[in-house]
Amino acid sequence: MKRLMNRRPNRASKIFLGLLPFIIILLVYASASSQRLAENADDKLLPSFSSMADAINRMAFQEDKRTGQYLFWTDTWSSLKRLLTAVFFAAVIALSLGILLGVIPYLHANFSPLITVISLIPPMAILPILFIVFGLGELSKVVLIGIGITPFITRDLLARVLEIPQEQLIKAQTLGANTWLVITRIVFPQVCPRLIDALRLSLGAAWLFLIASEAIAADGGLGYRIFLVRRYLAMDVIIPYVVWVTFLAFMTDYLLRKFSKFAFPWYYQASNKA
Amino acid sequence: MSILLEIKNVWKQYGDAVVLEQLSKCVSAGEFVTIVGASGCGKTTFLNMLLGTESYSKGKILLDGKPLPSEPSQDRGVVFQRYSAFPHLTVLRNTMLGAELSASPFLGIVFNRRKFSAIREKAEKMLESVGLSHALNSYPHELSGGMQQRLSIAQALMKQPRMLLLDEPFGALDPGTRSDMHKLILALWKETGITIFMVTHDIEEGFYLGTRLWVFDKVRFDPHNAEAYGAQITYDIDVDQSAKRRLKKELELELEKSEQAFGASE
Structure with a gap:
């Protein structure tokens, strides 16, 4: 018998082992739900799969009587729009700041303490300020997500830029590069895959801030809907929405990873990253 | 002298x-x-x-x-x-870099096809003289230590330094x-x-x-x-x-x- 730490599952059993917890959770839920519904058919806490399917059908495939919209899709669209806008601007700002501060010592001395301090501000604590300054519209939500994730990504990228060996930067200068060309040909291309890593890590926080801001003030969005139907204990809507949000988060992460592997093969081969 | x-x-x-x-x-x-x-x-x-x-x-x-x-x-x-060597560039592009940087002060990338192939030709010749012709499209991490040093020498000599x-x-x-x-x-x-x-x-x-x-x-x-x-x-x-x-x-x-x-x- 080999030691436990040296025994490895093969491919098929890996897949099975990975799926097993999901299956168990579904089974436990199904039995708990049917038990509760057997005692009280009007129980709202653990709705059956069929009532959740009804709810999805109602939300996603039938027009809302009041607004004439397919709420599930309009919610998804407005949430994703906010999230992607914020993540896009966060990426652009963090990339520029991280590279400039990492390459130019004067800018580093000038701004890196400020960015450290800003990154320590709890974004939720300044949400009221954002609502006061930017109003209750789209902008304040986008700004909240942006403020929540930009300092983190910036600091991460800054660290990655500083990790580039001095030898490379000196070599580039002997090959005729000035500061700008070092940025465009050496630093920027090497930091791109690391930007995607940082984005993947910060997406969880981005969703958190999105849902939070939608819960407080919005007229649409996945977070808004979840908190709205909470008043009616509509677990049959809440649970599918949460699953859907989780799925969207998973998909964005998956697509980012796939894109990164496709676009920056040297990064994954060299570092043996998954 | x-x-x-x-x-x-x-x-x-x-x-x-x-x-x-x-x-x-x-x-x-x-x-x-x-x-x-x-x-x-x-x-x-x-x-x-x-x-x-x-x-x-x-x-x-x-x-x-x-x-x-x-x-x-x-x-x-x-x-x-x-x-x-630069890990994000192939052997060929690593060697071309010096010439590209001086040919294109704005981005450091040569888009003009004729200029590009002239630089490419020069780099290929240089790589041949250091014995790396077989690895033009490899990335540096795929090379052995000796080959990486060959690449680095080729990069430097492309600029004909003093x-x-x-x-x-x-x-x-x-x-x-x-x-x-x-x-x-x-x-x-x-x-x-x-x-x-x-x-x-x-x-x-x-x-x-x-x-x-x-x-x-x-x-x-x-x-x-x-x-x-x-x-x-x-x-x-x-x-x-x-x-x-x-x-x-x-x-x-x-x-x-x-x-x-x-x-x-x-």
């Missing part, structure tokens, strides 16, 4: 600690200077001064009669022991690869006529490659303050066959002593 580099009474100090003192030398174009010395004697500091990444406290260094720029520039090619600075370039290679690299660097040196400065900790290598061997060592000692005096160039040997045999033994003994002295002062 014309004088390429003049070093006039150069000193290097960190605060009160003197690292290098009274360096005065002239180097003609086309020489191959190898630099040996105990570890910690300042030979890499000296090379960095030639490279422009390290300043000097006193004195002057003139390249072609003009003060040496105090930051790395195209006059001086460099090959480090490690990390000289001098080539090598900082223990073969220190991390196994003996077989190292002797291949010796042949390569000698062949390239003869072909291009470029001036080379090379730091090494291996005297044998220094004697084999150089036309001129410099030994860095301390001449003056203050028993109460090890840092009061810096290293000087104690030997400046015109390497020919007889000199090799005569001096090698002596030097080995001396360096051993000096190595111990530096060890004791640490």
